[in-house]
Amino acid sequence: MKTSREKAKEICTKSQYGEATWWEILQLNVYLLFYKDCAQFSAKNSKLTSLCEQANMQVISEEDKEAMKKELEKQL
Amino acid sequence: MPLHELHPDTWIDKYADYLFNYAITRVSDTEIAKDLVQETFFAGLKSAKNYKGEAAERTWLIAILKRKVIDHYRKINSKKGKAEVRMSYANTSEEEGDWLEERVADPFSKGGDETLENEELGLAIQDCISKLPKKQSLVFSMKTIQGMSTEDICNELGINPSNLWVMIHRARTALMGCMNQTWF
Numbered sequence: 001m002k003t004s005r006e007k008a009k010e011i012c013t014k015s016q017y018g019e020a021t022w023w024e025i026l027q028l029n030v031y032l033l034f035y036k037d038c039a040q041f042s043a044k045n046s047k048l049t050s051l052c053e054q055a056n057m058q059v060i061s062e063e064d065k066e067a068m069k070k071e072l073e074k075q076l
Numbered sequence: 077m078p079l080h081e082l083h084p085d086t087w088i089d090k091y092a093d094y095l096f097n098y099a100i101t102r103v104s105d106t107e108i109a110k111d112l113v114q115e116t117f118f119a120g121l122k123s124a125k126n127y128k129g130e131a132a133e134r135t136w137l138i139a140i141l142k143r144k145v146i147d148h149y150r151k152i153n154s155k156k157g158k159a160e161v162r163m164s165y166a167n168t169s170e171e172e173g174d175w176l177e178e179r180v181a182d183p184f185s186k187g188g189d190e191t192l193e194n195e196e197l198g199l200a201i202q203d204c205i206s207k208l209p210k211k212q213s214l215v216f217s218m219k220t221i222q223g224m225s226t227e228d229i230c231n232e233l234g235i236n237p238s239n240l241w242v243m244i245h246r247a248r249t250a251l252m253g254c255m256n257q258t259w260f
Contacts (some may be wrong), residue, residue, distance in 0.1 A: 048252055076085070
């Protein structure tokens with residue numbers, strides 16, 4: 001069973017991707033009022049989002065990685 | 077006894093994205109960056125017998141990739157003609173030594189402090205992502221870096237949205253901890 005704090009933190013993560021429902025956002029705002037650690041977590045979570053955007057990272061697709069692995073295995 | 081050992085079977089899962097981000101900031105082309113990463117792994121295998129275990133595996137692979145980037149520019153240079161590339165090198169009259177290698181290593185040639193900081197940031201995040209459990213890192217990358225929809229990720233990985241959000245939440249919490257001292 002998740003505690004209210006854990007639930008609030010999960011909603012906070014969901015809201016970083018704009019996928020929290022209005023009801024979840026309402027719940028989150030209530031939690032933020034009462035739990036200081038949730039507010040700190042929320043601030044850090046937002047910072048992580050902005051850092052990820054700022055870094056402009058890219059990844060190799062899983063498909064390409066699988067192809068790379070096969071090529072590498074041939075050499076092993 | 078060597079401090080580090082090579083584990084080529086884990087290279088792609090652990091280092092491919094890190095090397096890819098390193099390469100892409102230097103060659104600005106995803107396909108070329110991908111090829112350079114693949115070539116780096118091949119070269120790593122070939123020269124594995126020379127690995128002394130003094131440097132960490134990733135550091136050693138980055139050193140190989142640096143040479144691959146230099147080789148890439150040398151190839152371009154030999155095709156286009158050296159004079160053309162020399163013209164774009166800053167402060168040519170003041171510089172001595174191997175101008176081509178200096179260009180590859182020079183962080184200021186790509187637009188100054190901000191670019192350099194973003195590159196460092198990207199590599200720091202990538203480093204932390206590589207420390208996550210495989211599935212968490214995969215879900216986080218698909219959602220955050222590739223910007224895939226929740227539905228597509230769930231279909232591709234055979235998980236439900238609730239599992240996805242738990243994994244992303246755990247990944248983000250771990251990343252915050254990993255990056256805490258330097259970036260928060």
